[in-house]
């Protein structure tokens with residue numbers, strides 16, 4: 492009997508983890524070329540490139556639109572007309588050094604410029620059509636999305652683990668945002684693991700244009716697994732939140748910390764003794780987050796700014812009232828970004844890390860008030876955000892089921908270090 496169950500189990504596993512979806516796994520190298528050379532029909536930027544002599548270049552120091560056009564046999568009146576008439580679409584004074592442009596020239600002996608294309612960014616471009624009646628317009632390239640999956644085991648830091656896998660570095664930020672409420676990113680541990688499914692943007696199917704938002708993720712911190720699935724919470728307001736496998740919202744009413752990627756330099760401690768003050772007890776009512784000067788300080792929850800001022804040892808600070816129960820305060824800013832009375836949303840930048848007031852290094856002292864008393868936010872049971880609306884839950888569970896299987900079936904990259912150790916062990920065992 493046991494044997495059969497074992498067999499069934501193996502079949503189920505191999506079935507559920509069948510690799511039936513083509514997913515990009517190789518890292519993609521960033522490209523800068525604007526024209527895709529091997530497209531069968533050379534129709535790009537809305538032109539059939541075969542009809543022209545194509546000149547690809549970038550704006551050099553000292554280049555001007557007028558000069559470039561004169562060199563390519565466009566006469567003064569036309570240049571003047573473009574400069575004046577199409578100022579709103581194409582401001583010739585705003586062409587920037589380093590930006591790519593393309594000149595499509597006639598294939599006859601004159602090689603006169605027919606079309607000028609300026610690439611505002613990797614997706615958007617401006618066309619100046621010099622043929623017949625001159626016209627200028629803006630357009631954008633076709634953007635496609637390719638699903639990509641990645642995983643890693645943390646050796647030193649999350650960003651290193653992401654880099655080691657050749658994953659776009661912006662995925663580090665996205666992951667830390669998805670888990671900002673549930674995982675303390677200052678205290679990631681060696682051996683913490685992640686898996687992530689996200690989309691990559693491509694222009695004309697081939698040119699990499701960055702990572703899109705995370706669709707689903709799995710993070711194992713201190714052995715505790717947390718799933719995250721992007722789901723539209725409110726179709727009217729277009730709000731996408733991340734929920735776990737039980738439809739609990741990963742968002743909390745408070746962020747774990749007011750700074751991304753910093754470290755806690757001093758915790759809330761009522762019995763703190765400081766040698767400088769003769770080893771007397773000087774309670775520390777806040778949590779200090781050290782980060783470089785100028786790092787943005789974020790409001791940990793929605794609320795109204797009740798103080799934005801400078802006073803004594805606090806230096807420049809902001810205090811926010813969130814509701815009848817909770818307030819938070821942020822000290823030693825280099826500069827505030829909000830005024831008293833302003834309403835702020837969770838994650839808004841309210842100021843920047845500095846050294847005003849009593850401080851020996853750049854940090855923010857984060858103070859958390861409950862019913863008028865300062866408490867340790869790291870020990871508080873902070874209120875949860877609402878779970879997914881019950882009417883949406885059946886659809887949600889249907890939607891996440893295949894994605895969860897996909898996450899569960901992903902494997903972690905093998906650690907080369909451990910392999911080496913194993914190889915050494917085997918070698919020494921053989922002696």
Ligand SMILES: [Zn+2]
Pocket residue numbers: 757775777778779855856857
């Ligand atoms: Zn402090």
